[in-house]
Each structure stands twice: as C-alpha cells, then as structure tokens.
Amino acid sequence: MDLKQLKAFIAIAELRSFSAAAKVTGISQPSLSRLLKQLETDMNVALVDRYHRPLQLTTAGLFFYDKIDALLTELDAITHMTQRLSAPSKGLNIGFVPSVLYGLLPEVIATFKQQNADTEVNLKDISSYQQIEALKSGEIDVGFGRFAHQDPWIQQILLRHERYLVALPKAHPLADVKEQRLLDLANSRLILYHQTHLPGLINTDSIAADMSTSARDKRTKQTPKPEVASVTDSVTEPLLYLFAQHGITPLRTSKVSDLQVALGLVAAGEGITLVPASLQVMRTKQISYQRLIHENVTSPIYLHTLKDFIHPKVNDLLTAIYEIYEQRGITYRRQQFV
Numbered sequence: 567m568d569l570k571q572l573k574a575f576i577a578i579a580e581l582r583s584f585s586a587a588a589k590v591t592g593i594s595q596p597s598l599s600r601l602l603k604q605l606e607t608d609m610n611v612a613l614v615d616r617y618h619r620p621l622q623l624t625t626a627g628l629f630f631y632d633k634i635d636a637l638l639t640e641l642d643a644i645t646h647m648t649q650r651l652s653a654p655s656k657g658l659n660i661g662f663v664p665s666v667l668y669g670l671l672p673e674v675i676a677t678f679k680q681q682n683a684d685t686e687v688n689l690k691d692i693s694s695y696q697q698i699e700a701l702k703s704g705e706i707d708v709g710f711g712r713f714a715h716q717d718p719w720i721q722q723i724l725l726r727h728e729r730y731l732v733a734l735p736k737a738h739p740l741a742d743v744k745e746q747r748l749l750d751l752a753n754s755r756l757i758l759y760h761q762t763h764l765p766g767l768i769n770t771d772s773i774a775a776d777m778s779t780s781a782r783d784k785r786t787k788q789t790p791k792p793e794v795a796s797v798t799d800s801v802t803e804p805l806l807y808l809f810a811q812h813g814i815t816p817l818r819t820s821k822v823s824d825l826q827v828a829l830g831l832v833a834a835g836e837g838i839t840l841v842p843a844s845l846q847v848m849r850t851k852q853i854s855y856q857r858l859i860h861e862n863v864t865s866p867i868y869l870h871t872l873k874d875f876i877h878p879k880v881n882d883l884l885t886a887i888y889e890i891y892e893q894r895g896i897t898y899r900r901q902q903f904v
C-alpha cells in the first residue's frame with residue numbers, strides 16, 4: 567500500500583467516478599483504475615462497487631474511506647507544520663468570528679500593533695469550526711472563537727465570559743423590561759444563528775425537527791405553554807442549550823445563517839434572539855437590548871492555537887488583551903500558552 571494508491575482511492579471515493587477523479591488528480595483513468603486495483607489486491611478487500619453508476623463504496627470501502635481521509639488530513643497538517651517550523655512566518659495571521667469584531671478585537675489589534683510595530687497582522691473572518699482546519703493548514707496562526715474545541719491538535723485559553731443580552735423588537739411587549747427571565751421569553755419566536763453545534767454533546771436533529779412550527783402546532787392546539795426540556799445533553803444548538811439548562815424549550819424557532827441576519831429579523835419584528843453584550847450597539851433604533859437575570863447565561867471568548875506550534879508573537883497578543891482588560895476593569899484569569 568502506498569500514498570499514491572490511497573490518494574487515488576480518496577479521489578474516486580469522493581467523486582464517485584473515474585473520469586471526474588482523473589480530471590481532479592491529473593492522473594489518467596487507466597492509471598487510477600490500476601492504482602485502485604493494486605490497493606484492493608494488497609488488502610484483499612473490494613473497496614469500490616464498480617457495477618453501480620455513479621460508483622459506490624462497499625461497506626468496507628466506506629469504513630476505509632473514513633479512516634484514511636482523516637489520516638491524510640493529519641498528514642497534510644504535519645507537513646504544513648513541519649514546513650512552518652523550518653521557516654516560521656514573520657506576520658501573525660489571526661482568525662476571528664464576526665461577533666468579537668463588535669467587541670474588543672479592534673482595540674486588541676491596535677494595541678498589539680503599537681507594541682509590535684515590526685509584525686504584520688492579517689485578519690481573517692472565519693467561523694469557529696473552520697478555524698480548527700485553518701490552524702492545522704497554516705492559514706491562521708491563532709483564532710478567536712466562542713467555542714471550546716476538543717481536538718488533539720488544538721489548545722485554547724478561555725479569555726473571559728461575556729454576558730448574553732436579549733434582543734427584542736422595540737414593539738415587543740417585553741421590550742422595556744429591565745431584568746428578563748428566559749421563561750418569559752419562551753413564547754416568542756427565538757431566532758437561532760450559530761453555525762456551530764456545542765462540542766461533545768449528542769446530536770439534536772430529532773429535537774430540532776420536533777421544534778418546527780408545524781410539528782409543534784399539531785400538538786398544541788390551545789394556548790401553547792413552554793415545555794420543560796427532558797434531556798439537556800441532547801441539545802447542541804448553543805441558544806437552545808442555554809434555555810434547556812433552565813428547563814425551558816422555546817415554542818417557536820427560526821434558523822438563519824448569521825448574527826447580522828438574526829438582528830435584521832429582530833429589527834423587522836420577526837422574533838427575539840440572544841446576543842453577546844458587545845452587539846448592543848447594532849440597530850438600536852429598532853432593537854431593545856435587555857439584561858437577563860441569570861448570571862450564567864454567557865458566551866465565552868477563546869483564543870485557540872496549535873499545541874505543537876505556538877507562534878512567537880502569541881504571548882505578546884495575550885499581553886495586549888490583558889492590558890485592555892485591566893484598563894476596562896474586566897474580570898479575567900491570566901494564562902499563557904506554554
């Protein structure tokens with residue numbers, strides 16, 4: 567078994583066609599076919615069912631694809647890291663989720679640049695989940711995100727917890743209530759915008775499907791009442807998880823692609839949402855932002871980096887962040903990557 571055979575198998579498995587795989591890999595169809603045959607002969611296993619169009623993987627082929635794909639991704643990451651170790655980049659490439667841009671990110675970057683004038687900084691707007699791949703491929707050196715990642719390649723520092731505020735349309739009956747309870751919000755349509763599911767929890771597709779308006783309407787012909795969530799651990803959508811932790815399931819939800827769209831819908835009177843406090847400057851003509859009475863309804867901010875490759879400027883970046891926290895009287899616990 568060799569790398570060429572494995573790469574040929576991955577291309578065929580992903581594209582389900584010898585001709586498409588030949589185009590993408592630049593290897594001729596007969597050569598691809600020969601590489602796959604050699605691999606199958608070496609292993610004494612049929613990986614691809616050639617009689618179907620498009621081609622299909624056998625059960626053994628599906629298992630093998632899963633494992634080998636992960637292995638080749640890891641091999642790519644090791645290659646990139648080794649190259650970077652031999653020639654580290656002078657600049658600092660920083661990934662960030664959009665929500666931190668409305669908070670302290672601009673100030674953090676300005677302070678870091680003042681203190682490290684010789685370092686070129688490149689910023690990249692990238693989701694929490696994609697940051698992990700971007701760190702491994704070397705596209706970014708560090709990432710600011712809102713989720714902890716359980717990945718053997720990644721380490722993270724929890725910078726702080728930011729409180730969630732409820733965003734309500736100005737015309738909402740609760741718009742002027744100063745200290746809100748999650749239970750009182752459960753009858754309003756909750757607009758969900760996270761693209762990431764909480765790590766390490768069970769998939770919730772069944773619960774999400776169960777929460778579609780039509781399914782819910784069938785069961786609640788009279789005045790609907792918020793339900794008590796039975797299995798908190800089965801909820802992986804971050805806002806639903808916060809509600810579930812308080813034993814509440816919102817009656818109606820809508821899912822949108824990002825935070826900006828969610829706030830646009832709130833402004834249009836389509837529902838409510840929860841956002842980190844730094845977002846309270848957005849669309850203030852149409853949206854009322856109110857605090858929640860629950861202290862633990864917060865959104866964490868993490869700084870991620872690779873375990874085996876810490877950019878020499880990362881600890882200077884942390885120094886700039888902590889300096890700003892000190893100036894603003896923000897509670898934090900000082901940490902360093904080692």
Ligand code: BEZ
Nearest residue numbers: 666669670671674710867
């Ligand atoms: C913060 O809001 O605490 C923060 C945002 C971006 C980078 C670092 C810190």
